[in-house]
Amino acid sequence: MTLRDALFAALAFLALVACNIAGGYVAALLRLPVPGTVIGILILLGALLAYGRVPDPLRRVAVFLLAHLNLLYVPAGVGVLAYVALVRNDLWPIVVVLFVSTFLSMIASALAFHWTAKLTARKEDGE
């Protein structure tokens, strides 16, 4: 990695930070009950659609960050230690909800996707 690459990577990361912060401002300004990060994704998507391609440094930084998402989740996981008291009180409902509703909703999503894909494919065949 040359100094030039590092500089462009830093710029690409700053662009992501800027989208995230801008998203937060837009959400606050318009009083949207939507987290700023969501608006940030839409801002970047809009910018990419307008630009017509992904600049190389941005693609590299995005791939790197998304490959190591799990590292970024670790402090949030450790943070739950501060809430052990609250979790302990509702331990069984939490455990049951996490497992059962995750299983049910995953099956429901997969079936919804599968059946709709079959339905729309058949319609296209018929035309």
Next chain:
Amino acid sequence: MSEAGLAAMDWGRLGEGSFWLALTIAFYVAARRLQQVLGGTPLANTVLVAAIPLMAILYWFGIPVSEYQRGGWLLLWVLGPATVALAVPLYLNFAHVRVALWPMCAALLVGPAVAVISGLILAEAMGARIETIRSLAPKTVTTPIAMGIAREIGGIPELTAAFVIFTGIIGAVFGAALFNAIGMRDARTRGFAMGVISGGIGTARAFQESFLAGTFSGVGMTLSGILTAIVLPLVWLAFF
């Protein structure tokens, strides 16, 4: 984010926290090695494997979590821009996304709705407290977005972050077996359902299955985050 669980942005004390930052990265690298050694099994989830020894160290030495977060907040802060980076695969896979538009809409509407409603009913029936129920509601959404939703609807963002992570781990660990059991073999179906429900951790797992599954998982995670972030606070404020 000034609660004990997740410290605020605090550049001035990052020096004191850099030990914990380094330790977190070290445990994460070790967790990746372990998963590689074990043949990439979803059981050795890197978040779980890295977080457990850190929690044990804090607990064992009686160190408050706020002390750890003097370094830890930096990674959590990077999660915001990293989530914005999802716009890149979304843009790159726009053609794929357009073709599967209707199946994706169906899965996006049904999956999170089943998750929220089944979670609400079960948690109510089992007598969970209102803050817990509110914190559980956005658990299928990727962390930074879910924490924002929890804040909007009166949950505890830090608790929600933990629930998102556990939902991700449960999906990543059991998803493949679940899809096999109901005869879902198509990579797009498996990936999308995984991303919609199990977010970033599920997406990491889907990429191990195939590139197509991972791509659809990333798209599912982004779209479900956007949709749930818009719909859930509005529905919640209207009904509760």
